[in-house]
Amino acid sequence: MTTTPMTPQPAPAPTAAARFALRGDLLDFGDEPAWGDVASPAVRYRPDHWLLVDGGRITGVQPDAPDASWERHDHRGRLVMPGFIDTHVHMPQLDNIASYGTELLDWLNNYTFPAETRFADPERSRAGAELFADALLANGTTSAVVFATAHKVSADAMFEAARTRGMRLVTGKVLQDRHSPDGLRDDVMQAERDCTDLIRRWHGRDRLAYAVTVRFAPTSTPEQLAMAGALCRSDASLYMQTHVAENRDEVRWVRTLFPDARSYLGVYADAGLLHARSVLAHGIWLDDEDRAALHASGAQIAHSPSSNLFLGSGLFDWTAMNAAGARVSLASDVGGGTSLSMIRTMAEAYKVQALRGERLTAWVALHAATRGAAEALQLDAEIGSFEAGCTADVCVWDWAAEPVAQRRMEVAQGLHERVFAFITLADDRNLVAAYVAGTPRHVRDVRDSRDPSP
Ligand SMILES: [Zn+2]
Numbered sequence: 001m002t003t004t005p006m007t008p009q010p011a012p013a014p015t016a017a018a019r020f021a022l023r024g025d026l027l028d029f030g031d032e033p034a035w036g037d038v039a040s041p042a043v044r045y046r047p048d049h050w051l052l053v054d055g056g057r058i059t060g061v062q063p064d065a066p067d068a069s070w071e072r073h074d075h076r077g078r079l080v081m082p083g084f085i086d087t088h089v090h091m092p093q094l095d096n097i098a099s100y101g102t103e104l105l106d107w108l109n110n111y112t113f114p115a116e117t118r119f120a121d122p123e124r125s126r127a128g129a130e131l132f133a134d135a136l137l138a139n140g141t142t143s144a145v146v147f148a149t150a151h152k153v154s155a156d157a158m159f160e161a162a163r164t165r166g167m168r169l170v171t172g173k174v175l176q177d178r179h180s181p182d183g184l185r186d187d188v189m190q191a192e193r194d195c196t197d198l199i200r201r202w203h204g205r206d207r208l209a210y211a212v213t214v215r216f217a218p219t220s221t222p223e224q225l226a227m228a229g230a231l232c233r234s235d236a237s238l239y240m241q242t243h244v245a246e247n248r249d250e251v252r253w254v255r256t257l258f259p260d261a262r263s264y265l266g267v268y269a270d271a272g273l274l275h276a277r278s279v280l281a282h283g284i285w286l287d288d289e290d291r292a293a294l295h296a297s298g299a300q301i302a303h304s305p306s307s308n309l310f311l312g313s314g315l316f317d318w319t320a321m322n323a324a325g326a327r328v329s330l331a332s333d334v335g336g337g338t339s340l341s342m343i344r345t346m347a348e349a350y351k352v353q354a355l356r357g358e359r360l361t362a363w364v365a366l367h368a369a370t371r372g373a374a375e376a377l378q379l380d381a382e383i384g385s386f387e388a389g390c391t392a393d394v395c396v397w398d399w400a401a402e403p404v405a406q407r408r409m410e411v412a413q414g415l416h417e418r419v420f421a422f423i424t425l426a427d428d429r430n431l432v433a434a435y436v437a438g439t440p441r442h443v444r445d446v447r448d449s450r451d452p453s454p
Pocket of ligand 1: 243
């Protein structure tokens with residue numbers, strides 16, 4: 001297996017060619033890889049192949065160069081994968097990423113709520129959403145499920161930033177009408193009006209979708225949760241996003257606030273918020289009955305390993321989720337999480353499982369950030385793989401970005417060892433180009449000395 005990039009061409013300028021072919025080592029999934037199987041038949045690795053893109057969509061993969069009517073982007077010796085899908089991340093929390101010394105509830109009060117309060121200002125929302133969207137793309141994340149803030153303008157700004165970049169993005173205004181500071185609390189009536197208006201203007205427009213966004217059970221009254229449930233029932237194409245069972249103090253608090261609920265997850269189920277388009281972050285402190293309810297509903301847990309380690313929240317039991325048949329996707333959860341990079345997130349997920357005595361393969365990790373997430377979001381006809389007909393959200397990566405990783409690649413035995421070393425050592429420096437719907441939206445500096453023109 002070749003390990004040295006063979007004088008690839010410079011990355012293309014950010015303009016869209018209607019019809020082009022991208023050459024590289026193509027890696028995606030045809031199916032779900034089994035836990036622990038390093039030789040999984042679900043992996044589709046097609047080294048030195050051509051990915052054909054026409055009109056923003058993938059039209060095929062072939063070993064031979066296409067005819068001269070196709071513009072050719074030669075990335076031979078580089079890794080080409082579907083753009084990553086981050087299923088849980090907070091746009092306004094770039095302002096409080098890497099904040100010291102707290103667990104969840106103090107972290108919210110000390111750092112997060114003050115940061116989010118600033119997004120009442122439309123200009124702060126606009127600038128924050130632009131920075132955030134560009135940062136996602138610079139990390140090879142082309143789709144995301146995103147928390148805005150309680151302010152309607154923050155959701156408007158996030159939708160607009162995604163729309164101008166052509167991204168598949170799900171977001172919504174945060175619902176929180178109690179246990180929150182002045183400047184972040186809404187109320188049931190106003191929140192319902194805001195949601196209805198945002199849904200009317202953004203849901204289903206271009207590649208955008210609305211998520212009914214409950215911060216978490218403690219910050220919504222039962223009346224607001226009921227309103228959120230009614231919104232979900234009014235349109236089955238809406239997503240729902242929230243947090244569940246992240247931290248033990250949080251779980252105890254929910255038990256006192258909702259004494260009649262069977263469990264924390266049960267609060268959401270009782271309100272009509274647990275369904276096939278529900279994305280629940282964390283899910284660390286669940287029981288078997290909760291996991292069975294997740295399976296029955298089709299809802300997914302957005303596993304957020306760097307956040308769970310950083311805030312000391314706990315170790316996610318991925319194998320119990322698998323045993324229950326419940327869906328798991330991967331998420332950065334910035335700003336509780338410490339990096340927008342889904343590759344860094346995968347490396348942290350491996351460590352969480354290692355602390356449980358389990359081994360997360362590169363295949364399960366990559367699948368959860370691509371095809372697995374797309375399936376859980378019911379978007380697999382559009383994103384997450386190189387299936388013909390999918391939108392061309394594609395990222396090109398250097399296998400190695402510096403001499404230590406280069407040496408590791410040279411001695412790696414077999415595909416899994418090589419890809420596992422990649423997800424353990426790589427980050428945004430490895431990203432050469434991120435295409436969104438066939439348009440290069442992030443391109444590494446073409447003056448890079450490792451990109452010599454042929
Ligand atoms: Zn979160």
